[in-house]
Amino acid sequence: MKKIIVIGSGFGGMATALRLRAQGHDVTLLEKLDKPGGRAYVFEQDGYSFDAGPTVITAPWLIHELFELFGKRSEDYVRIVPVHPFYRIYFHDKSYFEYNNEPGFIEENIRKFNPADVEGYREFMKRTKPIFEKGFIELADKPFLTFGSMVKVLPDLLRLGSHRSVYSYVSKYISDPRLRMVFTFHPLLVGGNPFHTTSIYAMIHYLEKEWGVHYAMGGTGAVIRAFAKLFEEEGGTLRLNTEVDEILVNNRRATGVRLKDGTVLPADIVVSNADVAYTYLRMIKPEHRRKYSDAKVSRMRYSMSLFVVYFGTTRQYPDIAHHDIILSHRYRELLEDIFTNKILADDFSLYLHRPTATDPSMAPEGCDAFYALVPVPHNASGIDWDTEGPRFRDRIMDFLEKNYLPELKAHLGTIRHFTPNDFQHRLNSYLGSAFSVEPILTQSAWFRPHNRSEDIDNLYFTGAGTHPGAGLPGVLSSAKIVEQLIA
Helix, strand or coil, rough: CEEEECCCCCCCHHHHHHHHHCCEEEEEEEEEEECCCHHHHHHCCCCCEECCCCCEEEHHHHHHHHHHCCCCCCHCCCEECCCCCEEEEEEECCEEEEEECCHHHHHHHHHCCCCCCHHHHHHHHHHHHHHHHHHHHCCCCCCCCHHHHHHHHHHHHCCCCCCCEHHHHHHHCCCCCCHHHHHHHHHHHCCCCCCEEEHHHHHHHHHHHHHHHHHCCCHHHHHHHHHHHHHCCCCEEEEEECEEEEEEEEEEEEEEEECCCCCCEEEEEEEEEHHHHHHHHHHHCCHHHEEEEEEEHCCEEEEEEEEEEEEEEEECCCCCEEEEECCCCCCCHHHHHHHHCCCCCCCCCCCECCHHHHCHHHHHCCCCCEEEEEEEEEECCCCCCHHHHHHHHHHHHHHHHHEEEECCCCHHECCCCCCCHHHCCCCCCCHHCCCCCCCCCHHHHHCCCEEEECCCCCCEEECCCCCCCHHHHHHHHHHHHHHHHHH
16 A cells, blocks of 8 residues: 555546545545635536536546446436537527537538538548547557557557648548538647647547537536545545645655645655646756756647636526537637737637536526636737736627627626636646647657656656546546556
8 A cells, every 4th residue: 555645636636546545545635726626626606606627528437437446336426417419519600500429410410501511421430430449449548658659559540640630630521611610629628729639639529429428417516526525435535725835856756745834745656637837847846857857848839728707697598508619700710829829819719608508506596607718828928817808708798798698798697707827826737728738749648748757756647738638538547547557
């Protein structure tokens, strides 16, 4: 039995702590905030509840199996239900496309836009299946610690077209520009630009088809609460309001952590679910970092950030679906402004989440809860969010009232917003990036920060910044990798 400290109680940290506790280790989980969850924090305000981060649950079996490790049933802790449609995707003219995992339903919607693309979609799914089987089924929970491990799979990845971008790959099969947007927006859910992200991430749509899109009653935070309850029931120690200042290292080994208040907690093994770049730059002294020097960490490319407006209304909007994607008239150009030019453009695309479409408990009776999430540049942009934040919030609310939520301002019950500064300072995310390391080919698998540190032998990483990447399936899979490596 080892004494293990896990830093951060996001999905990756929670899942890792549970897996290591199931192995019999003495596990202490440290969380900076007053509640567990990290990016999956929950805000309560004026009777409304808001999931601060992830709202889409795919591959729910990765959640169920964490309870099964202890002979428990997830349904005794949290109720997870399917969502239909998975998404409603609005185009600039307010026409929209819906899909779920029923081929007939999807093809019927494709036919409304371009009948010729039905056959192309079938071919796309046929060609994407082996990418899914290789990229997720085979490799998502396998560590890439050596270059040799990468060389072994490189021929398969190249054969599957991983050198192409998601947009380039989808465009081989889909010709309608609107449908190309429908089947390429998914990398944005894990912090990637569809025009830059490796085509391996086209498998996200196939993954949705395989296991569906789900919602946890009570919000995604209900899953975190269920994990925390299970962890403490099984003898784990969860410490909130406990921020780590330094990972202590001696002779290439982590010996424990020093907290912000000066307290030292010894450990045989340390696992960081904190942002990888923040962990290296702020928690480990430079003399212990030969591979991940300040220069190397700063050279890596990081995902965009997010601007999120959480708001509740005193009336309901039954015409709005649970998951809505509202796209600007610009697609490639807007993404270029966000990822490359790093400017706050005059237009924006957004994800509008209405959990009360499925779960009325997230708002007072007769009311709705929403969040509007807009991809924006990370903080290398130099945007002054203290000044621009309120203006940008008002632009978003004006847009929604004019186009989708009539009389919104007259029926506003509560509102707050979250900027890249909050990602950087509240969540300790480097540059305010919302998804850590950008998922391009040269930052995937072996090229991504490893699940076991290359500088410190008994320091491990879980979560979005390490292999296999962001998104709930990715971070939950990273926990399985850490479990295997420590075992």
